[in-house]
Amino acid sequence: MGQEINPQTNGFHHHLNGGGPPLPAADLPELLVLRPGLLYKVFEQEFLAKFNVLKAFESPLPLDKFLLAHAQSARAILCEAIVTRITADLLLQLPALELVVADGTGVNHIDLAACRRRGIAVANTGDVFSEDTADYGVGLLIAVLRRLSRADAFVRRGSWPVLGEFPLGLKLRGKRVGIVGLGNIGTKLAKRLEAFGCKVSYNSRTKKQSARYDFHPTVVDLALHSDILIICCSLTEKTRHLINDDVLNALGMSGILVNIGRGPIVDEKTLVSYLVEGKIAGAAMDVYENEPNVPSKLFGLDNVVLSPHRGAFTEEAFGDALKIVMGNLDAFFSNSPLLTPVSTNE
Secondary structure, X not given: OEEEOOOOOXXXXXXXXXXXXXXXXXXXXXXXXXXXXXXXXXXXXXXXXXXXEEEHHHOOOOHHHHHHHHOOOOOEEEEOOOOOOEOHHHHHOOOOOOEEEEOOOOOOOEOHHHHHHHOOEEEOOOOOOHHHHHHHHHHHHHHHHOOHHHHHHHHHOOHHHHHOOOXXXXXXXXXXXXXXXXXXXXXHHHHHHHHOOOEEEEEOOOOOOOOOOEXXXXXXHHHHOOOEEEXXXXXXXXXXXXXXXXXXXXXXXXXXXXXXXXXXXXXXXXXXXXXXXXXXXXXXXXXXXXXOEOOHHHOOOOOEEEOOOOOOOOHHHHHHHHHHHHHHHHHHHOOOOOOOEOOOOO
């Protein structure tokens, strides 16, 4: 199987090589898909070749009627994280369900407690997107410090010969960078920033004994001691609006905020106010509170870099993610251990 960039198909196009005639759908294991995420859209033919895909998103029936008519025997569901929510009410409509497979790392859209009560296993894509997300975080940070988006527009619209010198940016080396959430992505990001000569510190649920970086027990304290704050933690009820007025005030007028975690971790209304009023120096965001809707007040700000939730998405990572998702499904249907199980006890 090979694949190439095609901007007309979500950035990807893939080819299937060889293979015999597909089995009839009725002879394949059932896989329920409520809404297709990008992973499914890119690799739909691979899923159709191995599973009888129950496409709720193509049915004219309301979801509850579709599930009652077509998904009562479905044992596995593939879910994406942007709009699909695996709630306790949804699980009640799926009496045979035994596995929820997320097409990404985050599982904040899955009611883990409800899965635990039902004995439903949960799997994600593990660490497959962490390297690319960490790279993207550094890219966003450099972009906002050096004004890359503004510089690109300055050249493209012909302003360079007319206006002359472009405004100075800020260097990365020597900056104090506070990382919120020193998990897989946060740790990889910290190593990259060390190479740039940054002083890294962090806040996490607990102090990491293996980490050599300074630990701050609160995000406010971390912000007070940082020039740049980068959000890498997971979205939970405890981290929702974790970045609030107190944190942004502590970050201060010369501070930069970068979010490669989840949008609702930041109180977006407050952040927009701080940016518009110049109460922090800038921000770079790949995620937002109500995606794909982005506050229009951000569009006219030169000190903001905006990205459409693509930090983890590379061709290589998507290929690896497909292998993991397929591996988890194959393991489940063959009664083998899952490759990347998620604990439902948290």
